[in-house]
Amino acid sequence: MLTFERHEKILNLLEKQKVAKLAELVEETGASESTIRRDLTLLENDQKLKRIHGGASLLKRKVEEPSMAEKQTQFTNEKKQMGKRAAGLIQDGDCVYIDAGTSTQAMIPYIGAKDVVIVTNGLNIIEESLKQNFRTYVVGGYIKSGTRAFIGKGAVQAISEYRFDKAFIGTNGIDLDFGYSTPDPEEAQIKNLAIKQSNLAYVLADSSKFGDVTFAKFAELEEAGLITTEGDDDDFVKKLKQAAKVEVVKTHDLHSDN
Amino acid sequence: MLTFERHEKILNLLEKQKVAKLAELVEETGASESTIRRDLTLLENDQKLKRIHGGASLLKRKVEEPSMAEKQTQFTNEKKQMGKRAAGLIQDGDCVYIDAGTSTQAMIPYIGAKDVVIVTNGLNIIEESLKQNFRTYVVGGYIKSGTRAFIGKGAVQAISEYRFDKAFIGTNGIDLDFGYSTPDPEEAQIKNLAIKQSNLAYVLADSSKFGDVTFAKFAELEEAGLITTEGDDDDFVKKLKQAAKVEVVKTHDLHSDN
DNA sequence: TCAACTTCAATCAAAATCAATCATAAATAA
DNA sequence: TTATTTATGATTGATTTTGATTGAAGTTGA
Structure with missing residues (x-):
């Protein structure tokens, strides 16, 4: 699976359930623990999610900034x-x-x-x-x-x-x-x-x-x-x-x- | 197959599925890996798609009329x-x-x-x-x-x-x-x-x-x-x-x- | 506090993917 | 026709991604 697709999947899962354990993401994506960890680090740097001990959590992004x-x-x-x-x-x-x-x-x-x-x-x-x-x-x-x-x-x-x-x-x-x-x-x-x-x-x-x-x-x-x-x-x-x-x-x- | 046709095919596939692996494109077009890589480089330069490791992804188009x-x-x-x-x-x-x-x-x-x-x-x-x-x-x-x-x-x-x-x-x-x-x-x-x-x-x-x-x-x-x-x-x-x-x-x- | 357990970051080697190069074949020009 | 350009596919070594392993760091429960 492409890196990009995996990131999408992770974010989608987070979208649904707010927090996700590392094991869940490994299960869901079929990638290894190491890979998921790396993904989480990247996505956190991109402000797409927040890492927590044991997994990741959705950023409490207040919907959209009103234009x-x-x-x-x-x-x-x-x-x-x-x-x-x-x-x-x-x-x-x-x-x-x-x-x-x-x-x-x-x-x-x-x-x-x-x-x-x-x-x-x-x-x-x-x-x-x-x-x-x-x-x-x-x-x-x-x-x-x-x-x-x-x-x-x-x-x-x-x-x-x-x-x-x-x-x-x-x-x-x-x-x-x-x-x-x-x-x-x-x-x-x-x-x-x-x-x-x-x-x-x-x-x-x-x-x-x-x-x-x-x-x-x-x-x-x-x-x-x-x-x-x-x-x-x-x-x-x-x-x-x-x-x-x-x-x-x-x-x-x-x-x-x- | 003509270069132009191949490019069309690549873009069409991307249109459908947002991301495409290199192997998929090789399969789809019958061209070699090298050729597809070259195509992707060209198409990326033309802003038609975005290359990602392992393939290519669609980029969201923002067309605004300058008129x-x-x-x-x-x-x-x-x-x-x-x-x-x-x-x-x-x-x-x-x-x-x-x-x-x-x-x-x-x-x-x-x-x-x-x-x-x-x-x-x-x-x-x-x-x-x-x-x-x-x-x-x-x-x-x-x-x-x-x-x-x-x-x-x-x-x-x-x-x-x-x-x-x-x-x-x-x-x-x-x-x-x-x-x-x-x-x-x-x-x-x-x-x-x-x-x-x-x-x-x-x-x-x-x-x-x-x-x-x-x-x-x-x-x-x-x-x-x-x-x-x-x-x-x-x-x-x-x-x-x-x-x-x-x-x-x-x-x-x-x-x-x- | 301690120890048992889990999660983590760092490292490394294997695998996948990449860019660069070269030789060949096709298309084009002379 | 021959020369020249262009497109292609294979090969190479470099780069990136990946999964396993390790010891460190964090968590839990008594």
Whole structure:
């Protein structure tokens, strides 16, 4: 059997039953234990599965990343509220990093501070920032077509040469145990680095992200302040505040007009 | 059996079963192993399939009509002609640098080569390149609000770490003595560096730039090929060709329909 | 903790597959 | 016709994949 076919088979089996023991895979494919082990190592490197002692497990890949076009529609009220709150944290002369994404994009029109320098890895952020005539720096790198974010070596290197007063980061998942996570490991690397390079860091997460775990963790809960809305899941927010040293910045005091 | 027939047969089999072992193909076609190997190499070069150890596999085809992007551009006829001519110089697998600007933007819809990697410092180029699903890298840096080009230290550093097969550069002035020039010294620096880092370099200049001298020179005439139109200033083009070792790529042989 | 057991990574030799070469046969040109 | 190019199949040695073996590392249960 061809290597390629065997890999397909392994992934299919995992698709069905979430975890598979090594013996099962040997049985299923007819290949030897050594071969399966090698396959698992390869597939793990390709982010196709996760190895566990005794076999392999499916990556908890949060379905598909919603495409930019879908997200772009228009900002929800929640996003606008978060945006206002986040923008209010920026002071005159601040140098801020703004992560790619719609949540972070929503904050830009509300930035009132003067002489703000904006650094970003998001194509959408650039547009918005230029509209507002901010001094705008962009990290380089490879453009991911889905989220239109700059990722890769170029981006990493660029960010590592900056220091920010504040960083505003988007997220796909926020979980009491697993912290902040996003589906793409390369994006996670960028987010993580931006937080490290920043004096203060804030994650913007609307209530739909509560309790979600996606593939790649980029920060522990206590590494960044959380800007969110109370929403229906106020209970989760309470737990968050108990569980960690998270500074939860709520938006209940803001009006939803704009 | 004819070579062509054999190739058809191979592709048909792959169409049906996604992967095929070498032995299967030998069986199916009656040709020798060597011949099939050669076929596979050829077909892979033609992007018709993907070779894998032990045989070949289908590659998922992504055919998108470039005509759409073509239609809704509002470029002048001259720019379109130059764009076609420039795009035709790009070959499969090339890594090309495309300068910020509308002249260079106009060439992107006409790029027909496969597996092209595009590196750019232009916001407008990014958009166009993503539409065409090219692998797109962007140099970082400060965004100049006027031309929407990335300039400054970040951009310089990023470019200096790349090597290009071909570079396509826009210009504001082209003069027999002063060479190619542009008003912004920082943009000039970028253009100059991109040319130096590239195996082949082409400047795109429509006839309105003939004889113009602007503030910052970025290259001598002979440092890059010139892609232009004959236009009204054909006389100038003749002088250009006499005066320097400029390779003038004209577009008079192209039709202006599309 | 210990010992019994399982799973693991590293290594090696055999098998399969590969690219490169060469000589022959067919097709094409002179 | 003869020369030249092209396609083919066989052969060779190199590379890749594979399965067995080994000792190390991890797991379990008392």
